[in-house]
Amino acid sequence: MHMKRLGSLALMLGCVSAYAKAPEREVWITLGADAVTEVNAAFIVAGERIPALAGRKGDVVAMKLPESRIDLVSEVMHEKLKRCGGFLYHETEADALAELSVEGAPALAPSLAVTYSLDKAPVVNTLIGGMAAANIHGNIEYLSTEFPTRYYTSPHGVAAATWVRNLWAGYAGARAQTGGDVTVELFTHALWAQPSVILTIKGTQQVPAGDEEIVVLGGHLDSTNLSGSAAPGADDNASGISTLSEVIRVAMASNYQPLRTVKFMAYAAEEVGLRGSKEIADKAKNEGDKVVGVLQLDMTNYKGSVADVVLMTDFTNAAQNAFIGSLISTYVAGVQQATSACGYGCSDHASWNAAGFAASIPFEAMMGQHNSTIHTANDTLAVSNNNANHALKFAKVAGAYMVELAKGTATLSDPVAPTVALTAPTTGTTVSGTVTASATAQDNQGISRVEFLVDGAVVGTATTSPYSIAWNTAVIANGSHSVVARAYDLIGNTADSAPVTVTTSNSSGNAIFDPVLRVPRCANVSNMCDSTTLLVGRASLGPEANGPNTVNNSCADGINGTFHFDESNDRIKVSTVSGNPFAAGETVLIEATVWALAARPDKLDLYHAPNASSPVWTKITTLAPPAGGQHTLSATFTLPAGTNQVVRARFRKQGSAQPCYAGAYDDHDDIVFAVSP
Structure with missing residues (x-):
C-alpha cells in the first residue's frame, strides 16, 4: 500500500559531487x-x-x-x-x-464497459456464509512467521510464492488437475526472483476465442523492511493474500462456476514500484484481454477507524466503486463504509488503472489511521489482536464482488426454507394512520430480511429481529386488505406467513407521502387533496422533504439559489368546485402556492395525467405571479376518467412550458389523488 502526503517540489540542483561509481543500468x-x-x-x-x-x-x-x-x-x-x-x-x-498521460481514472474502452447488477444473492450468501476468520488467521500466521521476509529478491520470497501456489491448488483439488476448469501457475518475472501467482477459474460464457471477459482479484505477496532483515508483513500484505485465499476456498468448496472468467493474483515486487502487477497488467493490455473489473486487497486486518471498509476514490473507477458500495450495503451487514484518497502509485490497482481497466481498492481504514507498523519487524498479527475478524469483512466484500460481477452458479448449501408468522396486525382488526406490522421468523442458517406485503405489494422491510415496520395505512384506499410477511434466508429461500385480513379506515383530504410513487398522495376518494407542507422548498433549499416529489423521482429540481428568495413551489391543493367527491366530469380547482423572485418573469405551468403510475402529461395552463414573494395561483380543469390521477406544477425561472426541464431554478412537484371509478 502506497500513501500520499502533500508537499512541494524542489529540484535542489548543484548540491552534490559527481558519481564516483562505474556506470550501471x-x-x-x-x-x-x-x-x-x-x-x-x-x-x-x-x-x-x-x-x-x-x-x-x-x-x-x-x-x-x-x-x-x-x-x-x-x-x-x-x-x-x-x-x-x-x-x-x-x-x-x-x-x-x-x-504521465494517465490522469486519475482513464475512460474505459467500450468493450470493457459492464452493467452492474445485484441478482445473485443465493450464490453470494452461500459463499460468504461459509467463510471463517480462523482460516484467514491461520494463513496470515503462516505467511508472516514461516517466511522471515517475502522480499522480492530473497529465497524466502520465492518460497512464499510456491507455498501460495500450492495452497490455492489444494483448495481447487481435482478442478486444478489436467482437463479441469481451474489452473494455478507461477508467473515468472525475468528481472527478479520472486514469481507472481495466478489462479484462473475458466468462465462458462460462450464467446469466440479471445473474447472471454475476465474479473481479477489481487493482492501483493511481497513484504519489506529496508531498515532490517525481518519483514513479517502480517498486515502488509499477508492479510490481503489470506483474505483472497478464503474467497478461493469457499468458491471451490461450493463448486462455484463463474460465467465470466475469474483470476486471483498474488503479485510479486509491489513494494518496489508495483513491478509485478505492472508487468501483468501491461501484458493483459497488449494482448487485448477483456478485463472488466479489478479488485485490489492490500491491508485488510487492522481496524484503525470507525469506518470498516474505505474505498479509495483516486486512480480508481467511480462506477465500480459505487457498485462495491452497493455490495457492502446489501451483503455485509453492520459494516460501515467511507471514502478516502491514497495518492499516486498507492497499490497494484494503479497498474491496472494505468492500463485502462476499471480498478478499485477497498482499504482497512481511513488514510492516516492505518496500521503504523507496516514495513517494520513489528507488522505482526499481534497488532490486529491476534485475530482476523476485520479481514473477514473484506473476504465477504471480495466474495460478493466476484459473484455479482462474474455471475455464475454454485451448489447451494441450505435447502431448508425459513418459517415466518405475522404477529401484528391481527385478522379482523380495523386500522388507521400509522400502525406497527411485526413478525417472527426463524431459519437454520439465518434470516436476511422480512418483507411486509399488503395486497401483494411490499410496504416495508426489516433486517433485524424483532422484525417490524411502521405501516402508514393512509397511503392505500379504505377497505379490506390482505397483509403477509415474507421471510428470506441467507441464500434466498423464502416463506410466506398465513395472510391476515384487515380493514383500513382513514379520513380524506390531506395528502400523505407515498414511498412507492415518491409523491404526496390522497389514497381515498374525497372532494379535496392538499399537499399541506410536504412540498415546501426546492431540492436542498428548505430543504424540500422527499425531493424532488415527482412520480418515481422522474424529474429533478434545480439546485441554485436561496430558500424563499429564489423560485420554489410550496403547495398544491386540488378540490372540486361543486363539493362532490372526485369523479370523471367534475370540475376541480387547482391551487399552487409559489415563491417568486420579483426581478424575474417567473411562470407556473400546470399539467395533468389520468394515470399516475404511467403519466402522459397534458398541459392545463401557464400562469404568472404578479410580483415577487409568496402567491397562490389557480386554474380550473375537468377531470377525465381514471382512478389514480396526478397534477404537476412546474415553477420556472425562464424557458418554455415543458413537463420536465433541467432548469437551475426550476421546481417540479406532483400530487396524486384517488378518483371514483
Whole structure:
C-alpha cells in the first residue's frame, strides 16, 4: 500500500559531487510530485547525484536513476512518507513518459464497459456464509512467521510464492488437475526472483476465442523492511493474500462456476514500484484481454477507524466503486463504509488503472489511521489482536464482488426454507394512520430480511429481529386488505406467513407521502387533496422533504439559489368546485402556492395525467405571479376518467412550458389523488 502526503517540489540542483561509481543500468520511475523533495534529499545525504527529471505532467513526475538506487527510493517512501512504494517502476523512458498521460481514472474502452447488477444473492450468501476468520488467521500466521521476509529478491520470497501456489491448488483439488476448469501457475518475472501467482477459474460464457471477459482479484505477496532483515508483513500484505485465499476456498468448496472468467493474483515486487502487477497488467493490455473489473486487497486486518471498509476514490473507477458500495450495503451487514484518497502509485490497482481497466481498492481504514507498523519487524498479527475478524469483512466484500460481477452458479448449501408468522396486525382488526406490522421468523442458517406485503405489494422491510415496520395505512384506499410477511434466508429461500385480513379506515383530504410513487398522495376518494407542507422548498433549499416529489423521482429540481428568495413551489391543493367527491366530469380547482423572485418573469405551468403510475402529461395552463414573494395561483380543469390521477406544477425561472426541464431554478412537484371509478 502506497500513501500520499502533500508537499512541494524542489529540484535542489548543484548540491552534490559527481558519481564516483562505474556506470550501471539506468531505469525510470514515476511518482507524485509531492514526494520528489524527500527523494532528492535522500540522494543528497547519501552523497549522490539527484535523479534526473525526465518529465512532468500535473502532479506526476518521471525521473531517471541507477537501478541499484530503487531501494533508496523505496526507503524514502516507506520511512519518510509512510507509503508502501508510492511510485511505479519503468524499464524505458518512453514507458515512463506514457504514464504521465494517465490522469486519475482513464475512460474505459467500450468493450470493457459492464452493467452492474445485484441478482445473485443465493450464490453470494452461500459463499460468504461459509467463510471463517480462523482460516484467514491461520494463513496470515503462516505467511508472516514461516517466511522471515517475502522480499522480492530473497529465497524466502520465492518460497512464499510456491507455498501460495500450492495452497490455492489444494483448495481447487481435482478442478486444478489436467482437463479441469481451474489452473494455478507461477508467473515468472525475468528481472527478479520472486514469481507472481495466478489462479484462473475458466468462465462458462460462450464467446469466440479471445473474447472471454475476465474479473481479477489481487493482492501483493511481497513484504519489506529496508531498515532490517525481518519483514513479517502480517498486515502488509499477508492479510490481503489470506483474505483472497478464503474467497478461493469457499468458491471451490461450493463448486462455484463463474460465467465470466475469474483470476486471483498474488503479485510479486509491489513494494518496489508495483513491478509485478505492472508487468501483468501491461501484458493483459497488449494482448487485448477483456478485463472488466479489478479488485485490489492490500491491508485488510487492522481496524484503525470507525469506518470498516474505505474505498479509495483516486486512480480508481467511480462506477465500480459505487457498485462495491452497493455490495457492502446489501451483503455485509453492520459494516460501515467511507471514502478516502491514497495518492499516486498507492497499490497494484494503479497498474491496472494505468492500463485502462476499471480498478478499485477497498482499504482497512481511513488514510492516516492505518496500521503504523507496516514495513517494520513489528507488522505482526499481534497488532490486529491476534485475530482476523476485520479481514473477514473484506473476504465477504471480495466474495460478493466476484459473484455479482462474474455471475455464475454454485451448489447451494441450505435447502431448508425459513418459517415466518405475522404477529401484528391481527385478522379482523380495523386500522388507521400509522400502525406497527411485526413478525417472527426463524431459519437454520439465518434470516436476511422480512418483507411486509399488503395486497401483494411490499410496504416495508426489516433486517433485524424483532422484525417490524411502521405501516402508514393512509397511503392505500379504505377497505379490506390482505397483509403477509415474507421471510428470506441467507441464500434466498423464502416463506410466506398465513395472510391476515384487515380493514383500513382513514379520513380524506390531506395528502400523505407515498414511498412507492415518491409523491404526496390522497389514497381515498374525497372532494379535496392538499399537499399541506410536504412540498415546501426546492431540492436542498428548505430543504424540500422527499425531493424532488415527482412520480418515481422522474424529474429533478434545480439546485441554485436561496430558500424563499429564489423560485420554489410550496403547495398544491386540488378540490372540486361543486363539493362532490372526485369523479370523471367534475370540475376541480387547482391551487399552487409559489415563491417568486420579483426581478424575474417567473411562470407556473400546470399539467395533468389520468394515470399516475404511467403519466402522459397534458398541459392545463401557464400562469404568472404578479410580483415577487409568496402567491397562490389557480386554474380550473375537468377531470377525465381514471382512478389514480396526478397534477404537476412546474415553477420556472425562464424557458418554455415543458413537463420536465433541467432548469437551475426550476421546481417540479406532483400530487396524486384517488378518483371514483
